[in-house]
Amino acid sequence: MSAGDWRRRARRAVRAVARRARALPEPGPRVLRAVFDTLPQDSDAVRRIRSMAAPPRRRGTPPPRSAAPARDTTPGYRGYLHLADVGDTYTSQEAATLLQLENAVLKRRLFAEPAPPLTPTGHEEEDLAAAPRRVADHFARADAAAQLGDDAPRHLVVVGVYPTLENSYGNGFVHRRVKYFQAAGVRVDVAVIDRSAEPRSYEYDGVHVLVGRGAEAAELLRTRHYESVAAHFLVRSLWEPIQDALAGHRFFAFMHGFESRRWIRTMRNHRTQGQVDDAIGDTLERQRFWREVLDHPHGPERFVFVSRWWRRAAQEDMELVFPAQRTAIVHNVIDTDLFCFVPKDPEQRFRVLWVRSAANLNYGADLAVRALERLRDTPLWDRMQVTVIGDGKHFGLFEEAFADDANVTVERRFAVQEEIAALHREHGVFLVPTRLDSQGVSRDEAMASGLVPVTNDAGAVREFVDKDCAMIADAEDVAGLADGLRRLMEDPDLFLRMSRAAAARVRAQTSPEHTVDQEMALMGLAAGPGGRGEENA
Template sequence: MKKPKVIAKGIVREARKHFPKPTDKLVRTSKEVLKRSQETAALWSAPVPHDSGKESSKSQEKERVQRHIPLDLFGSTYTDEERSTILLTEHAYLLEAHLETLREQESERWETVFAEAERLRETPQAALVGGIDGTSDATIEDEQKLTPQELTTLYLGRRDSKRDGARRLLVVSPSYPAPGNEYGGGFLHRRIKHYQKSGVAVDMLKLSRNEMRGFYSFDGVNVLVSNGLEGSLLVEQGEYDAVAVHFPSAFEWTWLRKHAKDNRFFFFIHGFEARRWVREIHNLTSFSAANASILATFDRQRFWRDVLAEPYGPEKFIFVSEHARANTLEDMHVQMPNARSAVISNVIDTDLFTFQEKPAEQRFKVLWVRSAGNMNYGADLAVKTVQLLQKREIFKDLEFRIIGDGRLFGQFKEALGGLDNVQIEQRFATQEEIAVLHKDYGIFLVPSRLDTQGVSRDEAMASGLVPVTNRVSAIPEFVDDSCAIMADPEDAQGLADGIERLASDAALFQQMSKAAAARVRSQTAPEHTIAKELSVMNLVDQEVTRS
């Protein structure tokens, strides 16, 4: 018997023979049907999220509703087999219709964008120019009028001459640390520093729709900020041995794809850029939010299909976990030859996050350092965990320190702000500061609903903290019961039990602390990650001869 997905593809092919070309009207109709069914189900009456730093009413403390729609709402006269067949086949047809419409609209839009870019190619525009000398941390200091070509030439002219003859890599990402904004993209910066340490000459391209063009230096890394055209010129003129694109999107690829025939591209997929909307259903608070998330999924599905259809597409797709690879293929409805994909996790800088054997008394000291920007990171689960411990005898011996920011951080202040043994700091911390904090704590409270790896958890483990987390998504690829407490999904009770267990058993705590540090060094240390990345990109040799 054929699988439902195979049947769906066959029906789509057959339907194309009998149905007219997809139209906007067809797409609007499908959306309206979906909207009516979901509104009827009444599953989107979520509480308003806590705003960062603001008190919220008691009515907002009610449990978040379950948003998965039961199949019996689809109709009572169908069998389960009929329901799944209808949903799969009708979804397949409507998806094909919508993606075709998107493709046509996107093609027309980019024709306009490219025409405008060509017109501005020799037009001086505002650019923020900071110091670049390969080592300087000079801040952005001057605004100049430069054409895209002048800005690109100026950036290339400031390369470190000491690295002439080295393998040359261009790293592309929509975010990167900058003076005064050190938090975003810290894990990518650590990766580049290891590349440099290995003898590779690295240029960094921050490809952003909205930031002002320019360049700056951050901790020995020269960064070009481009809205598109300078990035294209940089790839064309930079003579790179490889181009590593992180968080790839249609915006980045549209500017870079015309150089694919003459350059070796590598896509690094971290998770959200190839994820289906339902994976983060816990973040959706209204039907309009769900609708926007569904449309964003369609955009991503179209992008990934187009990338894989490119005759000179990326040479390799690199995922941070097996979970991320499996989810991408399923969520984006694509197939990828094994020869074109690899799993290499994000590097954990074990030179920065060093291990010192933990004294037994640190089993009472609990640290939470993470963004509270969305529900993925489980700020509410952390709050519930502390509240459950508050009712236990062990609580008086525990000490908590909570550092972070984001729209949900207010939960900590509201629920835990009056407790003497809970210190709450609404701010972001740099990796260097976090490494110092790790020395004073023994338990890392890191609940999760979705992680394709969990860099902050692994960094804490490298320092010897025992993570207390949830058994969800990719987390079991990076920890096990010998080095971590893993509660079931949504199980704050299990998290609290784990902390009490560690605090009550000094020998167990110290044993798991050593195991946590050893696990990171055997799996995500530079020799297991950076070395693999350089090998995959053929950047192992430090010296090359250029023609």
């Protein structure tokens, strides 16, 4: 190959990469531009790359003036690998290998340093002195209201937030577990560790909850023996106050996603370089944290993952191995009594429901809006009735897009479980696009009610649905979502068949007998097949 041929191929390759980069969703292009701008702009290599990567000018547009290169006078190395200076002396494989191995060395050095202590609350001495009294008062109220005898097995739940009368959404799925445990004859205490909260005790739906900054939870563990202790969303602020008090207790860590997730899985939610930097820092802290927990003598007996996919993904994200003999798979429970199957009317295939948080783009609010907009210009639109209920940072996308559509009802609010079940009975299709799900509880609840989900192939979705019970578009595939809606509306027999299959799938996989019963057996709270759950599936 001649030098001229090589240069032409290089130019085409650079332009192709630049086109793909510009097509990425934000903040991808912005982050890439920020990284590129840190390169030495007076370098010949950078000037050539910038010239080749520039978007083509329209005919008749004058060429842009060349700006004087900005010079950074900040002394010292600023933390970026100057890839332009590397040139083509490394192959792609060599570059990837050097980044991976050098990163591993830096992490080993970082993790060898002791973790910085939690910021003091300023109440440590007060809490230590008052914890025995607070716990005694809590037990007095709980024991007075107890409907189970002293011989009933005891279980402690440790969380960072729990539902209250004022806010019924905080870890509601944990509360559903607790109610099932109580119905099975287990005495359950709930300890909330919130370093910014004022210690108190309250009752919610028959569950006694003790809130404190950590000393109270540790006192609970030292005062009473529990058959098992479960922590949901275990983070350092929950772990450090109780780690020494866990001696003699069987401890289980339930892994839902947030506590063991790498920053790249939520890349779309980071809008600035500073947010990306903070997210990477959070990931490094999590990676260090889980190594400490794994090595601790009072660490979890089992790490309980909500899906097989998340067990694999969490290990990749945290760059460690959770030993197989210390893991189990137990899906989040779906209340199939509340979300009961009522056979659908064929006309309900035109009634589409979205009821979900729009707090971040992983929930796919933008995908849902674009999928519905594709149907607006079709004959099906006039027959459709769409209900959208939720809240969050991106909920305004629905309000803006459908303000003038009489057949789309958009309500910015949250709905309680009983109302959601009633909405399920009125609708036939559940629009639930996603970019990341470790399970997908809202989708499974809708399926239990007989709604056909229209979703994306992302995360653990394929572990809970298939083509017989759901319309599954590829990742980011808006056209596929719209096509799934269209197919259901054009074929009433297909809709009814998939509705029945969706309800049956949930009852065979995530109903209480397949989840809570297994969970109690795993923790020694009920008789089961060896009390071991689904370990190494």
